[in-house]
Amino acid sequence: MEDSQIYQTKRITIPEAEKILGQKFKCLDDGFVYLVDYMGGDQSIVQAARVSYGTGTKKIQEDEGLIRYLMRHRHTTPLEMVELKFHIRTPMDCWRQWIRHRTANVNEYSTRYSVAIDSAQKTPEDEWRMQSTINKQGSSGFLEESKGKELSKKEEELHKLSRNLYEERLANGIAREQARKDLPLSTYTEAYWKIDLHNLFHFLGLRMEPHAQKEIREYATIIGEDIVSKVAPIAYRAFKEYGLNSTRLSELDILGLKRYIKGEDPQKLAEEIFNNKRERDEFLIKLTKFKD
């Protein structure tokens, strides 16, 4: 490698990313996402990938093609060369899901050191979601507004009561670490969250998809559509095409699709191939993607 040709003496700067530094992206009723800092972009992915190729192949591939190739073939280590740092404000309930992604660096607001943020996520009267009957962990449709109004009112009362009790404890001199114990999960917290692009795509792949809970999906969508799309636009587009909007076909799915293409009846072939009802149904749903 002729390293003299490779080395910039400046950090990679992404003009589109610079524009959104310090810009507040609002989320839910009182949450937000900031891009606080970033390291690298599409260019850093290419730079790192090319360390593998040495001088010889340097000119052959062009950037977009290379990034798409990496995404397609799961050569994900060059994506780890881009890093993003966010400041977020989100309800603790949402944060409980967020923090499960272990490959990030985290600094959370401490309610041992400081008084808890005086804000809890409120549910508008027309946004109470009904339990899904087909998806045990999902929701579907909304409660009628007249009933929702009642629930929202009671929610507000509970928030007020919980906060008052919290403050009464503090006024009694109770330690913050203990006084906080009955705050509702809807209480907002804040955190710095720093992650590399590969792991961020993993997060977005799970949290932008329709099965993710609505609240975290809103955050993930902002992070993807409004921020990552600026920091690494080529990689982000490739992530959507090859990741988020792609479909995985299992061995049996491939067999099923093959027989469907030959003209067999989908219902009948599915029954022959899939013993398990749930797998069969999922295959038939998948199949609709290939029809009009």
Place this chain on the structure above:
Amino acid sequence: MEDSQIYQTKRITIPEAEKILGQKFKCLDDGFVYLVDYMGGDQSIVQAARVSYGTGTKKIQEDEGLIRYLMRHRHTTPLEMVELKFHIRTPMDCWRQWIRHRTANVNEYSTRYSVAIDSAQKTPEDEWRMQSTINKQGSSGFLEESKGKELSKKEEELHKLSRNLYEERLANGIAREQARKDLPLSTYTEAYWKIDLHNLFHFLGLRMEPHAQKEIREYATIIGEDIVSKVAPIAYRAFKEYGLNSTRLSELDILGLKRYIKGEDPQKLAEEIFNNKRERDEFLIKLTKFKD
């Protein structure tokens, strides 16, 4: 390596550990810790360490000496060869701290799939802790019982109210993922938690020490004293001597202690060495460990 000598054809079994499998260790008012499974013990640490030495040194070191040597010199990779799996029940507030340890495997009870556990941690009237005045994140002493009684009563009311509202939401058909949003942080959750011994010692080192919050300290102490002490007794003892109960002396601490040993006045030498008041005070506190 003469591998024929190394290989057992059975898993390493620790009789003391077998006895506590499936045994419930109670914690707080309604929490618990179970040892669900384990892989290896002191013997596995030795086995792994010896892969480094080859045949030649196999007989020279005896097990305890070797394990203590590894702990003393931060050769921690052999400790990673032991794995423990727990089932715990803990308040969500405590879990929020627990989950910050990223190097474990976790399966938590899902309140999207299932109705939330109907139990929240209650504070007895004589266990309301006062805010520490010297440690911004700690507590010190207790609230007088007459006042504590009042707080405990209000706590109970809040728990009842929160739960009722949660169940009212469910009765209205609201999705579990949303209905849960205002549960108090004191609500119990459960999880499988699996971790290797090296990372477990890191956890215990931070969570058994006096500055850790009382609630998580109780869990950590049970895990250490009642469970790890059975699975890997030699390593656990070494962890306490070289880790938990050890003291780190900084460059300036070493200098200060040296001058103290020569007979200088501690207050005066501390003022000369440490510009920062807080560092100076911490040095003087450390010094008391070396006096009677």
Place this chain on the structure above:
Amino acid sequence: MEDSQIYQTKRITIPEAEKILGQKFKCLDDGFVYLVDYMGGDQSIVQAARVSYGTGTKKIQEDEGLIRYLMRHRHTTPLEMVELKFHIRTPMDCWRQWIRHRTANVNEYSTRYSVAIDSAQKTPEDEWRMQSTINKQGSSGFLEESKGKELSKKEEELHKLSRNLYEERLANGIAREQARKDLPLSTYTEAYWKIDLHNLFHFLGLRMEPHAQKEIREYATIIGEDIVSKVAPIAYRAFKEYGLNSTRLSELDILGLKRYIKGEDPQKLAEEIFNNKRERDEFLIKLTKFKD
């Protein structure tokens, strides 16, 4: 959760796995893989998954269906509850690829402490592989044996010479840590390697597939087919169907396949959809999976 129902007071034992503990699986000319220890199996995956469901759903799902469901929907955390420990002997060149998987615990034979293992991987005269012309990082076909004989002879001489020089250095009293510096990459090393099932499947997914280098593919295949298939047979089968032998279709692939099903000419539609020649070619290759 009625925990009394869940808890075994013994570790989960897999009879098929017990049979292969301490059994040597040979690999390459002088390498091996041992299963040294394991924690859990299919049953542990189910056990952990059910902590999510609580009592209510405990009887509804049967084990195989549940495991397959988890694999299909990337609910991978229960897979992390199974742990396997191996002892392997592999050439350093192969180990260089192996160690790139960062989510494992590792104890490698130390050539600072001990004299390097006196064995280097030899290439039989009919196994010199030719550079692939279509895959820059692959091989394809073999060198004719007469030439291979020559190369194998020279290889043997180089191994002998390198070893002699290594031993000459040691005889001169040179430190092992320095004497080793010119050992060939083909020199065998040994290691304990411990990993959870989720991360092991990730490893196998990358290393059992045809593009992986032949040497590591041999190890991965033994680990998968001879060992994991015994420890967690249901999960392993699901991994093959949903992971290893599955196909991912990108947004554009789905579009292309849809048009193909409608009867459009594959070559023509591919040209319309894919700007990039490489992507187009890969689509056309993928398409052959759905024809006879």
Place this chain on the structure above:
Amino acid sequence: MEDSQIYQTKRITIPEAEKILGQKFKCLDDGFVYLVDYMGGDQSIVQAARVSYGTGTKKIQEDEGLIRYLMRHRHTTPLEMVELKFHIRTPMDCWRQWIRHRTANVNEYSTRYSVAIDSAQKTPEDEWRMQSTINKQGSSGFLEESKGKELSKKEEELHKLSRNLYEERLANGIAREQARKDLPLSTYTEAYWKIDLHNLFHFLGLRMEPHAQKEIREYATIIGEDIVSKVAPIAYRAFKEYGLNSTRLSELDILGLKRYIKGEDPQKLAEEIFNNKRERDEFLIKLTKFKD
């Protein structure tokens, strides 16, 4: 938190770090280290730490005191908010140790894709190190030059021979992935290596210390002294005082030192306290730090 006060709309720029971007730091005979990119510095540590404190405490602590406090009390998460990216060239033998640090992002030069770098680390005739007699994994002193001359000559011949054989294989059309198998471990490789400051300090703590092998110690020292000292000077100084140059005293060490301070005879008290000869000797060596 009044976020409007916190947010810069520009990335944190460290003038001293900017100066060394793209500057080559030579190491060994043909290796190097470049700082390719960085994210944040001392200021980012403070920024992240303060998310814990909220508005109230913002003005009380000054930066240096806060960073030193964090280092002293193992509050290491704010250190993870700084990220550094290096391009290094190092012998594969050294890289084998380097890569054991799992918490970094890595892109290594691929000898499957490209012809191996034509350079191997050479040992000058006066730098052949003798095996340490007290430290089984270390070296101590040098071989006399007349003998060293002979070893260096043979080393050069071996390098030449190995390279010739490698190129002969390539000339025969052998796949690069196989042709490389007998390259000496001294062959140079290159990599991008990206890591956060907390994990970098862990690396430096192990690799800058006297027991680390000389080769990797040279790299670590350059990274610490020439690069990290520029990117985060306050944190680096604190790392040296509280980490690298600190001493850990075990429970028994503390007891021993206490008795020594009271005037007891070191040899005698050590014999009473430490059963294990090795521990005793290490205590006595430690004691010399507190004498002149």
